[in-house]
Structures are given as structure tokens and as C-alpha cells.
Amino acid sequence: MSGMNEIDKSKVPQHIAIIMDGNGRWAKRKGLSRIFGHQAGVTAVRRITEACAEFGVKYLTLYAFSTENWNRPKEEVDALMTLLVDSIEKETPDLMKNNVRLLAIGDLGRLPEKAEQKFRNCMSQTDGNTGVNLVLALSYSSRWEITDAVKQIAKQVKEGSINIDKIDEDTISKHLTTNHIPDPDLLIRTSGELRISNFLMWQLAYSELYFTDVYWPDFDKEELRKAIVDYQHRERRFGKTSEQITENSKI
Ligand code: FPP
Numbered sequence: 001m002s003g004m005n006e007i008d009k010s011k012v013p014q015h016i017a018i019i020m021d022g023n024g025r026w027a028k029r030k031g032l033s034r035i036f037g038h039q040a041g042v043t044a045v046r047r048i049t050e051a052c053a054e055f056g057v058k059y060l061t062l063y064a065f066s067t068e069n070w071n072r073p074k075e076e077v078d079a080l081m082t083l084l085v086d087s088i089e090k091e092t093p094d095l096m097k098n099n100v101r102l103l104a105i106g107d108l109g110r111l112p113e114k115a116e117q118k119f120r121n122c123m124s125q126t127d128g129n130t131g132v133n134l135v136l137a138l139s140y141s142s143r144w145e146i147t148d149a150v151k152q153i154a155k156q157v158k159e160g161s162i163n164i165d166k167i168d169e170d171t172i173s174k175h176l177t178t179n180h181i182p183d184p185d186l187l188i189r190t191s192g193e194l195r196i197s198n199f200l201m202w203q204l205a206y207s208e209l210y211f212t213d214v215y216w217p218d219f220d221k222e223e224l225r226k227a228i229v230d231y232q233h234r235e236r237r238f239g240k241t242s243e244q245i246t247e248n249s250k251i
Helices: 023-029 032-056 068-070 074-096 113-125 144-157 170-172 222-232 242-250
Strands: 017-018 057-068 101-106 133-140 186-189 208-211
Touching: 017 023, 017 222, 023 032, 032 057, 032 074, 032 222, 057 068, 068 133, 074 101, 074 113, 074 133, 101 113, 101 242, 113 186, 144 170, 186 222, 208 222
Parallel strands: 017 057, 017 186, 057 133, 101 133, 186 208
Antiparallel strands: none
């Protein structure tokens, strides 16, 4: 049995996706420059990955850098890239120790060559780990991803390896960068913004959405626990009626 405020271990979301927002505002509130906010954001990433392992969440996908983020001032883009690469390099021994597997989704070819190489090294080093799958969305956007999938499918239709009448939802899913990753059960966005911001738009079709005013650097295990408990009180119907869901859960 679990109380209203405790996590029900039998209903833990398998996959949580997070739009980590509010680093800049967190820093501004403290009179610091934005990069301090991103640094504090890295600490929150470590904290939340550990909490996911503890709660039994298998996939954690983090929106670390969107295709639109390339349009930020060059100093911020450079600082973010350096921070991301340095953090990954520095954290790899701990990822190994904690059995975390690093994955990435997005247009990795747009990253500076050295950065892409370092991510790929970390991914291959951690490939055999069987604990939490930490999926970083890097140079990612849904519109980019769906456009890319359409191009791949169109090419295969042209070459004759896909029959147009056989294209279904599964064909699309298999051509997305999240191929092999289950759809998120829960999407969390921090900092009070109520938007999806071009993140996993195909994959979020039936995800539960949770918005909190807490800025990402302040998001901790207790905030994650609250989000999971809230999720566990939702009824996921996937387009069916409430009666059908209750009936099925009796089986
Ligand atoms: C949004 O805050 C955050 C980002 C654009 C970058 C997030 C990156 C990190 C937290 C580093 C992640 C590190 C690893 C290792 C995955 P914002 O800058 O948009 O904040 P604002 O809306 O308050 O300006």
C-alpha cells in the first residue's frame, strides 16, 4: 500500500521526459550570469538521474539543446557546448559506476566535431550499462526529426524498398531518432512555461503532462517525487472510456 503522497512502486513511469527550463531566470534572480544557471542545471541533471535510478524509472530524456538554441548569442552557445561536453567527460566514470547508459537524440552532425566525438565515446563506453537510460536531446527538435523521417521514407519509396500502402504509424516511429526508445509516460516542464517547444511532438501523443513553477536548478528528488505521485493519480485512457480502463484493470 502507498499513501497519497508516496510513490506506488507498481506504477512508476517507465519513461520521463523533461524540458529543463529556467536556468537563466534562476541565475538572474541571484544576480549571476546565465552560465551559472546552466552550471547549476548540470548539478540538477546529476541529482535527477540518481533519483530516477532510486525510483525505478528506466528512461530519462532531457531537452539539453534544441535546434532553436543555435540562435542564442554565440557566447552562450559556446559556453553551453563547452559545459555539455565537459560535464559528459567528467561524469562518464560516475555513469559507469552507477550503471547509467547514455543515449542521444537529435542532429548530432551539427555539433562541433570534437563535441560529437566525445558524446559518441561516452555512448559507446556506457553501452553495456543496464540501469537508467539517460537520453540527451542535443540539437534536437521534433520538426527537424519528423522532416528527416519523411525524407528517409520518401527515399526508400523511390528506391522501391517501401511500398507506399504499407506506410503506417510504426514506419514513422522507426524512422525517428527515438527508434528503440519507448514513448514517454510523463513529460515535465519546469519554470512555469506552458509549452511543448518542439520537443518529442510525435512521441508525446499520449503522455501525461506536468508543469511546475520551480526553476530547473531547484528541481530535486522531492519535486520529482511530487510529479510522479501526481502522474499516478491520473487515469491514462489512450482514447478509451473510463469504464473500459477500469474493466481491463480487473483482468
Ligand atoms: C533552459 O534554460 C535550459 C537550457 C537551454 C539548457 C539546459 C542545459 C543544461 C541544464 C545543461 C545540461 C547538462 C547535461 C550534462 C545534460 P534557459 O536558459 O532557457 O532559462 P530561461 O528560460 O530562464 O532563460
